[in-house]
Amino acid sequence: MAKLILxxxxxxxxxxxxxxxxxxxxxxxxxxxxxxxxxxxxxxxTVLRMVAGFEQPTGGEIxxxxxxxxxxxxxxxxxxxxxxxxxxxxxxxxxxxxxxxAGYPLKVRGIGRAEYDRKxxxxxxxVRLDKLADRRPADLSGGQRQRVALxxxxxxxxxxxxxxxxxxxxxxxLRHEMExxxxxxxxxxxAAMIYVTHDQAEAMALATDVAVMSEGRLLQVAAPDxxxxxxxxxxxxxxxxxxxxxxxPAPAGGVRQPGWPQLAAMLSSADTGPKAAFLVRPEHVHExxxxxxxxxxxxxxxxxxxxxxxxxPDGQELLVYSATRREPxxxxxxxxxxxWRL
Ligand code: ATP
Numbered sequence: 001m002a003k004l005i006l007x008x009x010x011x012x013x014x015x016x017x018x019x020x021x022x023x024x025x026x027x028x029x030x031x032x033x034x035x036x037x038x039x040x041x042x043x044x045x046t047v048l049r050m051v052a053g054f055e056q057p058t059g060g061e062i063x064x065x066x067x068x069x070x071x072x073x074x075x076x077x078x079x080x081x082x083x084x085x086x087x088x089x090x091x092x093x094x095x096x097x098x099x100x101x102a103g104y105p106l107k108v109r110g111i112g113r114a115e116y117d118r119k120x121x122x123x124x125x126x127v128r129l130d131k132l133a134d135r136r137p138a139d140l141s142g143g144q145r146q147r148v149a150l151x152x153x154x155x156x157x158x159x160x161x162x163x164x165x166x167x168x169x170x171x172x173x174l175r176h177e178m179e180x181x182x183x184x185x186x187x188x189x190x191a192a193m194i195y196v197t198h199d200q201a202e203a204m205a206l207a208t209d210v211a212v213m214s215e216g217r218l219l220q221v222a223a224p225d226x227x228x229x230x231x232x233x234x235x236x237x238x239x240x241x242x243x244x245x246x247x248x249p250a251p252a253g254g255v256r257q258p259g260w261p262q263l264a265a266m267l268s269s270a271d272t273g274p275k276a277a278f279l280v281r282p283e284h285v286h287e288x289x290x291x292x293x294x295x296x297x298x299x300x301x302x303x304x305x306x307x308x309x310x311x312x313p314d315g316q317e318l319l320v321y322s323a324t325r326r327e328p329x330x331x332x333x334x335x336x337x338x339x340w341r342l
Contacts, residue, residue, distance in 0.1 A: 003027055035196075036048065047196075050062060059072055083159065092145060094136065094138060098124070141174075159192065165197055167202065230340060257340055279342055296328055299326040
């Protein structure tokens with residue numbers, strides 16, 4: 001498959017309103033799994049719909065290798081892009097069996113019976129629905145219906161699969177099961193995928209790359225572990241993973257990842273000059289009798305541990321994990337082994 005390239009893609013639905021998508025540039029390598037992450041209304045679905053061909057950009061261009069799929073002057077229709085889209089609602093035909101639903105795109109193309117049977121059989125086996133081929137959608141669970149939608153996507157051997165919050169309608173248990181299905185689906189199909197979600201845990205668990213959007217703009221694209229360790233800016237820092245953001249006196253020399261001695265000095269400094277934002281992950285906060293004296297605000301039980309919110313002497317909050325229960329108001333001295341300047 002060729003690379004999918006978005007080059008300064010912009011979408012304005014009206015001249016008065018701010019653009020829904022504002023000059024987004026990114027590249028999707030063949031076989032990549034890109035999660036498009038961001039709060040509601042940030043433009044994720046509009047990006048996906050422009051890639052699919054359901055919306056036309058008002059600026060910039062979308063390319064698949066050398067082939068121009070869309071720009072403000074024209075666009076290739078969805079059915080000629082070699083892509084498949086899986087919707088949140090699954091969009092299954094209620095009167096058709098599982099096999100007929102999965103094979104529908106092939107029927108529309110009018111391919112021969114033997115090839116049809118083979119491709120549908122393979123697609124259903126890939127999503128473990130071969131034993132339910134004759135059922136109707138009404139007789140399936142939510143997760144099984146989702147898998148029919150995936151099988152329907154697989155039969156066409158798409159170069160790019162577009163998924164719009166495909167797990168939003170499922171309960172937590174099923175979401176975990178389906179995450180595994182998506183991973184297997186991605187491996188087997190070899191297709192590049194763009195997966196829209198506002199759930200950062202889902203994005204981090206599934207994707208090879210995560211693109212974070214806010215107010216129509218692309219803020220950062222990185223592998224999940226890099227995004228977690230080195231988010232750029234307050235919005236990404238807030239959106240990805242857990243942690244507290246501390247405003248501390250800006251250190252000289254542009255240090256990005258200070259350790260405890262430096263952080264201790266910054267926390268106790270009376271400097272009233274410019275501040276910098278530092279993200280502190282709870283796993284980098286440790287109980288330490290020689291640390292800074294804080295007070296417990298809340299402690300939320302999470303099964304294997306408690307997530308404790310601490311109040312620092314200057315009024316800022318910090319998160320820390322604790323194996324034991326802590327009571328609000330209790331004193332707790334802590335040190336911070338690492339922080340990341342946003
Ligand atoms: P969600 O997670 O809630 O689905 P999103 O990040 O996918 O949100 P979009 O659906 O892309 O966001 O919407 C981005 C912005 O564009 C929103 O302000 C939305 O109101 C606006 N918008 C989307 N579609 C249209 C449309 N057809 N006409 C006018 N404005 C639209």
